[in-house]
Amino acid sequence: MLETLRKIVQEVNAAPDLESVLDVIVRRVQRAMRTDVCSIYLLDQERERYVLMATQGLNKKSVGQASLSLDEGVVGHVGQRAEPINLEDAATHSSYTYIKGTGEHKFHAFLGVPIIHHRSLLGVLVIQQKAIRKFDEAEEAFMVTMSAQLAGVIAHAEATGSLTQVAGQEKSESDRKFEGVSGCIGVAIGPAVVMTPLADLDGVPERKIDDIKAEITKFKQALAQVRRDIKKVGRSLAKRLRSEERELFDVYIRMLDDNALAGEIIARIKEGQWAQGALKLVIGEHVKQFSLMDDPYLRERATDIKDLGRRMLTCLQESGPALSEIVFPENTILVADELTPAMLGEVPTEKLMGLLSVNGSGNSHAAILARSMGIPTVMGAVDLPYTRIEGLPVILDGYSGRVFVNPSDDLEQCYRDIIREENEVNAGLEGLKELPAETTDGYRMPLWVNTGLVTDVARSLDRGAEGIGLYRTEIPFMIRDFFPSEYDQMETYRRQLEAFAPRPVTMRTLDIGGDKPLPYFPIQEDNPFLGWRGIRVTLDHPEIFLVQIRAMLRAAEGLDNLRIMLPMVTNVQEVEESKKLINQAVDELREEGHVVNQPLIGVMIEVPAAVYQVRRFARRVDFISVGSNDLTQYLLAVDRNNPRVAGLYVSYHPAVLKALQFIAREAHKENVSVSICGEMAADPGGAILLMAMGYDVLSMNATNLPKVKYAIRGVSFERAKDLLDRIIVMDDPDKIHMMLRKTLKDLGLGQLPRPTIPD
Structure with a gap:
């Protein structure tokens, strides 16, 4: 059954539209289950009815016509219960409803399973037989597995709807x-x-072209290059391979003949498709055909087709205009x-x-x-x-x-x-630049910015930033093909420090790993967010850490506004070791004749282990900063890059709020300042709560700074503390968010969270 399931899913994935997807499912499942009927009823949300959308065994004329209300028939019963219903004679069930014209009165055995995708009921998958019998447990298990496997494909096909393949064809359904x-x-x-x-066939967009002749010429040039490359590889390996293995390269060459793949691709180009799109479509069709074959040897030829496709795509991309030459x-x-x-x-x-x-x-x-x-x-x-x-x-x-x-x-x-x-x-907020972020009862709240790009500097100063709470030093590393030198780093850091002097600039040491890999320093891990990242990497590579620290210190000469921040710390040993290396860099530079001052050193609280060691860290550093994005991720065990669980990443979760309040209190017990540089600080409602918790500095993206300043200037500190007292005891994130929005609205700040959006 596993092999059957694999083939069905593979064929369904290759289907071009919803109608084809459903047709493949009913045909293949009916054959695999050896039943008389297989049908799919999809839920029409607007009409609140289950509509027969595909069938193998019932009257085809009923497709799109036959329907049931949400509580009608055994199909409706399956949907209501959201679980399989297995009946030996459906006609005797209390919920049974006969739909005229379908011809299902001839069938007795019934097994229906709900099709559910991300908690949303999409429809019901049904098999039926003429015999009076109950489908066995293995058959029911297969149907449940099939439904779960296909739910995502059906959801995707439904969402895609009647969207045209390329611009310029018949107008697609609007909105x-x-x-x-x-x-x-x-x-x-x-x-x-x-x-x-690059070289990703699945990512190639479909695009219409006008100059077909030029596109065919471009394709033929790429084809010739691939042929030359294959022949070259074949010759270089000739002495190592047996004759039958060398023949594989001849097979590759023959597949590129005009009466094979090349001919089909050129035919697609003549229909108006650009070369890369034509290549993607033809390769996809052949891969699908080979993948569905029963013979293991022939099935493996799908890999060869993919390889050829990637080779041709690479040549086409290399021969095309560079990104810098594209007219956007x-x-x-x-x-x-x-x-x-x-x-x-x-x-x-x-x-x-x-x-x-x-x-x-x-x-x-x-x-x-x-x-x-x-x-x-x-x-x-x-x-x-x-x-x-x-x-x-x-x-x-x-x-x-x-x-x-x-x-x-x-x-x-x-x-x-x-x-x-x-x-x-935004125009109304421009006048706030020179004004302080001060509450109506005189409480002053410093607002800093998070930066990483050179363009951030001008934007930040233009919006009235009072300092940099987080400079992401990994950005200069990510835009290069190799580790930047000490001098290159120094020049980059100097621009940030000079632009903000005498305002403080907090530079986070290299924070790679997780969702921030370097192309020239790849970190391959099954679970990168719990792996080798942040301070763990740089302490394992002191040569990288020391070069960066030296560059920071040299960049700050004569300015004295540098603060160094250590990311992803989990224990005091990491702090002690980092401080030792920073002191070493200071001593080295002084011996070399540089006039450098000992910088302020801080740590980022980003993991639960650090939350409960705030006071220990505070005794060893000059400041504490909270990275609320990662802290939220780790507290809630939610990968913030995974769209499937994006809804579970909630900044206003009670556990997150209590942790943030705890951190501020613990840091202040040691008389150490505490700031926060996560995205929560950039939300006007979140900023009011953090201010009430006692955070000494809020750091955010420059875009949101005027809105946060406007919110703070529109509330009293006493009102903010009252709001926090009410919210901190609540246990529903949605209600917390609603209370924040209502409070902003009551204060006359309702336009800050978001405007009214049409449904």
């Missing part, structure tokens, strides 16, 4: 909506531009399977309007950088058919995490009104 999670608030409207990873349209919405920090720099800043990622979450590193740049972003739109939206108009709603493809004129106008409201609010 196609896809759900993700917010990465950065704001609204963006513009054409989708899909970023294709105005208001570009950059789309990718998985956004990376490096991608953000590929599009000219003045043309980049929004970011959209199929994978990742609102707290992934790319999303954090997007917030620092103020670019509306949606992450984790897992059902988005991103390769098919190239060039299509998109509305990106960074408030709700929604994405609309091919929006109607009415919807677009609605969102343009929201953009206008946003601009009005």
Whole structure:
């Protein structure tokens, strides 16, 4: 049965649309189960009915016509109970309802299992037989397994709907909506531009072209290069391989003949598809055919086809224009399977309007950088058919995490009104730059910024930042092909320190691992967030740590505004060892004639183990800083990059709030200042709570700083403490969030969290 299941899932995954998906399922399941009937009823949310959408065995004319209400028939009963129902004679069941025209009166045995995806009921998968019998446990188990395996595919196909394959074809259904999670608030409207990873066939977007002749020439040049490469490899290995193994290279060459793969690809190009898209479609069809074969040897040929496809794609990508040469349209919405920090720099800043990622979450590193740049972003739109939206108009709603493809004129106008409201609010906040973040009863709250890019400096100062609470030093490492030298690092750090002097600049030592790998220093781990990251890496590589510390100290010469922060500490030994290396760097530089001062040293509280050692750390360092993003992730055991559990990542979870309050109290017992540099500080409601908890500094992305300042200036410190007292005893994150929103609204700050969004 496992092999049967694998084949069905494989064939279903390759189906181009919802209708094909459902047809494959009913045909293959009916054959595998040797039953008379297999049908799928999908739940129509708007009509609140189960509609027969595919069948093998019932009257085909009933498809799309036959339906049942939510509490009607045995199908409705399966949906209500959300569990399988196995009947030897369905007609005798109290819920049985006969649907005229289906012909199901001839069938007695009935087994229905719910199709559920992420807690949402999609429909019911049914098999039936003429005989009066009960399906056995093995058959029921297979159906449950089949339903669970297919639920995600059906959900994706449903979400994709009637979206056209490429721009320029028949207009797609308007207002196609896809759900993700917010990465950065704001609204963006513009054409989708899909970023294709190198040699990734699955990520190639479908795109129409006008100059077919030029595209065929481009493909043939790539084809010739692949042929030359294969022949070269074959010759170099000729002496090591037996004759039958050498023949494999001849097979590769023959597969590239005009009457084989190459001919099919050229035919697709002649239909108007660009070369990379034509290659993807043809290779995909052949891989599917070979993968479904019973013969293991032939099935393995799918790997050969994929290899050839990747080789040709690489040549096509290399022969195409460099990213720097691509002409991006105005208001570009950059789309990718998985956004990376490096991608953000590929599009000219003045043309980049929004970011959209199929994978990742609102707290992934790319999303954090997007917030620092103020670019509306949606992450984790897992059902988005991103390769098919190239060039299509998109509305990106960074408030709700929604994405609309091919929006109607009415919807677009609605969102343009929201953009206008946003601009009005932001214009009203510009006058706050020179004013302090001070409550109505005189409590002063310092507001610092998180930075990482050179462009962050001007934006931060323009918004009235009083210091840098977190400078992400890994960014200069991530945009290079090798470790930057001490001099290169020093120049980069100097720009940050000089621009903010005499204001304090907190530089976090190299924090790689987790979702921040370096291409030239790969860290392969099954569980990277619990692995080799942060201070663990740099203490294992003191040569990297010392070079960075020396660069920081040299950059701060004559400025004296450097603070060094250690990430991911879990014990005092890591702090002691780090301080020893920092002292060594200070001594070395002084011996070399540099005039360097001993910097302030702090630690980041990011893991539960550190929460309960705050006082021990505080006795050894000059300041404490909380990284609330990672702390929330570790307290709640939620991978913040996993869209499947994004809904469980809740900043206002009672456990998170109590931990944050505990940290502030413990640090102050040792008379050490405590700041917070996670995204919670960038939320106006969260900032009010953190202020009430006693945090000495709030650090955030520059984009949100004016809104946070406006919120603080609109509330008294006593009102903030009263709000905290009420919230800290609550046990429902949603109710906590609602109370924060209501409080902001009562204070006349209702426009800060988000504008009114249409459903």
